[in-house]
Amino acid sequence: MKVVEEEQLITVMDGPWSPTSLIREIVESGTQEDPFYIMDMGEVVARYQRWKELMPRVEPFYAVKCNDDKLLVSTLAALGTGFDCASKAEIELVTSIGVAPERIIFANPAKMASHIRYASAVGVDVMTFDSETELVKIKQYMPHAQLVIRIRCDAAAAQCPLGIKFGCDPVTEAPRLLKYAAVLGLEVIGVSFHVGSGASETEVYARAIGLSRALFAVGHNVGHKAMRLLDIGGGFPGGTHTSIKEVAEVINAALEDQFPERAVRVIAEPGRYFAAAAYTLATMVHAKREITSNDPDAETHTMYFINDGVYGSFNCVLYDHQSVVAEPLSAGGRVGACSVWGPTCDGLDCVLPAARLPALAAGDWLVFRDMGAYTLPVASPFNGFPVPTVRPVVDTRLACMLKELRPLSASQFASSRAQPPAAGGAGGAPPASAPPAPPPAAPPALPPVFVECALK
Ligand SMILES: Cc1ncc(COP(=O)(O)O)c(C=O)c1O
Missing domain, CATH: 2.40.37.10 (Lyase, Ornithine Decarboxylase; Chain A, domain 1)
Known part of the structure; x- marks a missing residue:
């Protein structure tokens, strides 16, 4: 980088x-x-404004991996976005320009121990996981972390599918992991997914939001009493002649249907949308x-x-x-x-x-x-x-x-x-x-x- x-x-x-x-x-x-x-x-600013108009409930946390040009990151920080960081170096970049750690999610479900320790030291508390091993590691290095379970829900087609590598099965694995986290005394505060980068299906967000809703209930039942964060990931189009209007309609409707309560904070991790x-x-x-x-x-x-x-x-x-x-x-x-x-x-x-x-x-x-x-x-x-x-x-x-x-x-x-x-x-x-x-x-x-x- x-x-x-x-x-x-x-x-x-x-x-x-x-x-x-x-x-x-x-x-x-x-x-x-x-x-x-x-x-x-101006293109970055216009896209930020468009996002706010079309999805006022969804806070963008820019995915730094997409383009770590310091000026792009600074422009988005100036506009008020949060950031999705995947490593210690990305956290360093974002915090070095004065972004508060509360505006960062450490959205890599397979983190290195030293990176977890660094996140802990600088106050980046929110992080994702999708396996038992990760939970054990987090218990050891950052037991106070606020955890977000990453589930798999793939778009029918995507430029870069991600489900092949990350995201636990929302039906067969996630309930067990939520229970295991509770047994370890770890706090799970929400659910995240990424439908695939450059996704060409919009309805997938509705499916994934529905699966997330079900896991909020499971989480609550196994002892995570403060489930309050939904992270709908990335996957949004970014090219000059593309629009997020259609996907925003699907997302807004699904949120209204599944998460009508405003107590649940909704974030997304767009990369391509802001950078391309x-x-x-x-x-x-x-x-x-x-x-x-x-x-x-x-x-x-x-x-x-x-x-x-x-x-x-x-x-x-x-x-x-x-x-x-x-x-x-x-x-x-x-x-x-x-x-x-x-x-x-x-x-x-x-x-x-x-x-x-x-x-x-x-x-x-x-x-x-x-x-x-x-x-x-x-x-x-x-x-x-x-x-x-x-x-x-x-x-x-x-x-x-x-x-x-x-x-x-x-x-x-x-x-x-x-x-x-x-x-x-x-x-x-x-x-x-x-x-x-x-x-x-x-x-x-x-x-x-x-x-x-x-x-x-
Ligand atoms: C965890 C995570 N979040 C967000 C993104 C950004 O995705 P996109 O550029 O499709 O918006 C990626 C990209 O692969 C990712 O891995």
């Missing part, structure tokens, strides 16, 4: 912009050779090879080599089963059959085995949208090719609001009049020659969500 130590400067755009227009300005400077991301903070669409990746074609067939009628196939691959951002193709879409930054020549390869000297390093793109030349750029989920935290500089830098961008109106919300601070925002974020350098700091920042415009009236956040 990479924690960016230096402060990431956020470029404040005065006037209309889009990730593509910024990428164009940056690459037209002619000095940019390495891949980079444009991170749109906020990050747009720009990559450059640095080499190409034409493959001609012996068949004179067959189309020529072009192999394009770009400066990021499956050992970098496109690990998501292998591990997260993502289908990525390449968009040429500039209109190219005739469309033809091609493949897109990463920069390493490894035959596995193939980003797109079969695509159709306009003819490109070395030095042309390809843009990939929706690249914020399960990309950066796993990327490595294998073979000497750097992991892309992130250039965070926000418009003036939002910047005025965000810089007031801790852990963000005014010093992180660098004004740029129609200036793209600087080429080169981590975090996209503007060049030293950038014009001095104009005095900030009077902030517009804060919408209620920001007032609510600012008061936290």
